Amino acid sequence: MTTHMNGEAVDQLTASQKIDGLERSTATQSDLAAACSAQVKEEPAKRAGDTEQSTLPPSRLEEVSEWHIGGKALTSRFFLGTAAYPSPQILQDAIATSGAQVVTMGLRRQLAHGAEAGDFFALIKATGAHLLPNTAGCHTAREAITLAHMARELFDTTWIKLEVVGDAHTLQPDPFELLAAATQLVKDGFEVFPYCMDDLVSCQRLLDAGCNILMPWGAPIGSGQGLVNPGALRTLRARLPGVPLIVDAGIGSPADAVQAMELGLDAVLLNSAVAHAVDPVRMARAFKLGIASGRLAYEAGVMPRQDMAVASTPVAGHPILL
Amino acid sequence: MTTTDTEPKTITITVNGTPETTNARTLQEWLDARGVLPAALATAVNGNFVPRSQRAQQPLAEGDTILTFQPIEGG
Numbered sequence: 001m002t003t004h005m006n007g008e009a010v011d012q013l014t015a016s017q018k019i020d021g022l023e024r025s026t027a028t029q030s031d032l033a034a035a036c037s038a039q040v041k042e043e044p045a046k047r048a049g050d051t052e053q054s055t056l057p058p059s060r061l062e063e064v065s066e067w068h069i070g071g072k073a074l075t076s077r078f079f080l081g082t083a084a085y086p087s088p089q090i091l092q093d094a095i096a097t098s099g100a101q102v103v104t105m106g107l108r109r110q111l112a113h114g115a116e117a118g119d120f121f122a123l124i125k126a127t128g129a130h131l132l133p134n135t136a137g138c139h140t141a142r143e144a145i146t147l148a149h150m151a152r153e154l155f156d157t158t159w160i161k162l163e164v165v166g167d168a169h170t171l172q173p174d175p176f177e178l179l180a181a182a183t184q185l186v187k188d189g190f191e192v193f194p195y196c197m198d199d200l201v202s203c204q205r206l207l208d209a210g211c212n213i214l215m216p217w218g219a220p221i222g223s224g225q226g227l228v229n230p231g232a233l234r235t236l237r238a239r240l241p242g243v244p245l246i247v248d249a250g251i252g253s254p255a256d257a258v259q260a261m262e263l264g265l266d267a268v269l270l271n272s273a274v275a276h277a278v279d280p281v282r283m284a285r286a287f288k289l290g291i292a293s294g295r296l297a298y299e300a301g302v303m304p305r306q307d308m309a310v311a312s313t314p315v316a317g318h319p320i321l322l
Numbered sequence: 323m324t325t326t327d328t329e330p331k332t333i334t335i336t337v338n339g340t341p342e343t344t345n346a347r348t349l350q351e352w353l354d355a356r357g358v359l360p361a362a363l364a365t366a367v368n369g370n371f372v373p374r375s376q377r378a379q380q381p382l383a384e385g386d387t388i389l390t391f392q393p394i395e396g397g
Binding site for chain 2: 081082083084085091104105106107108109110111112113118120121124133134136142146147149150151153154155221222270271272
């Protein structure tokens with residue numbers, strides 16, 4: 001180790017600053033892109049597949065850029081759930097304020113007549129958002145497949161958020177039943193949005209089965225724990241460039257959503273974090289801004305972390321001692 | 323026991339987990355009797371999805387299970 005003394009130490013610092021400044025000024029677009037891609041240096045997996053998304057973050061200056069998923073062009077990267085709001089009016093206002101262009105819905109085993117069943121659906125349809133029905137509550141591939149077909153008929157969409165729960169306490173997906181259901185539903189012509197674990201290999205199996213999209217969990221549904229395993233999500237992003245990745249479940253605060261977006265995930269799906277907020281409409285806006293901010297940060301390329309301080313004020317040529 | 327009468331027999335089916343009796347012979351007849359708008363729900367018989375267009379051809383027999391699903395809020 002070098003012992004730094006008075007002017008000598010400062011000279012060294014100045015030199016390192018100069019090198020640092022030089023490196024910054026000559027950094028190429030691909031360097032920046034490499035830095036953006038979550039700082040994981042693995043090669044992309046061959047199974048990543050061809051999607052419309054570029055592996056390089058675009059360097060546009062618009063606040064929001066268009067992206068594509070499931071055959072639709074979107075500008076928002078915020079998918080919002082419709083459950084557990086204090087009132088239908090607050091739900092409607094929250095959707096409007098969120099700017100979400102995709103909202104999730106469910107199906108329930110019931111036989112209600114007329115308005116009782118239709119009002120809620122009409123309210124959601126009036127928002128103009130794309131509908132993403134889910135298969136919540138299913139525990140087997142067979143149940144999920146049947147429910148998906150029902151959803152396609154009821155909601156008039158091929159999109160399905162495929163949920164096959166494997167554990168009652170964590171509501172985490174059953175990767176085996178999920179894969180079985182996804183395999184069949186892809187054959188049946190669905191655009192499957194699988195709610196899946198953040199495990200790389202099981203995600204690759206879903207892609208092999210024909211899924212074009214993955215929705216890894218952040219944390220157990222409704223827990224608000226945020227991203228319990230950001231490293232796994234970082235690995236997914238690095239190994240599956242071009243595959244739309246949507247964090248689904250577990251988001252608690254906008255900070256969690258910012259983190260997901262900074263990791264380079266493509267969108268965030270959440271429900272409870274808005275619905276259970278003291279003021280859901282205000283929170284919808286907070287998430288909208290957070291998601292947009294996190295995406296901008298990813299596109300801009302977050303600076304690398306340093307273990308030690310790196311002076312930001314240039315000191316070359318300044319008097320050292322007054 | 324053999325019966326040759328032409329009057330509709332009453333059968334017992336299970337609807338969303340609850341047993342009920344019906345004279346309906348097809349899923350469509352059963353729905354018509356219930357007075358539910360055909361587009362307001364999706365149907366399955368014995369766990370198999372029955373599309374709207376197939377309801378009139380879907381026979382109902384003693385012991386069959388009908389499930390009906392409707393849109394609700396969801397996350």
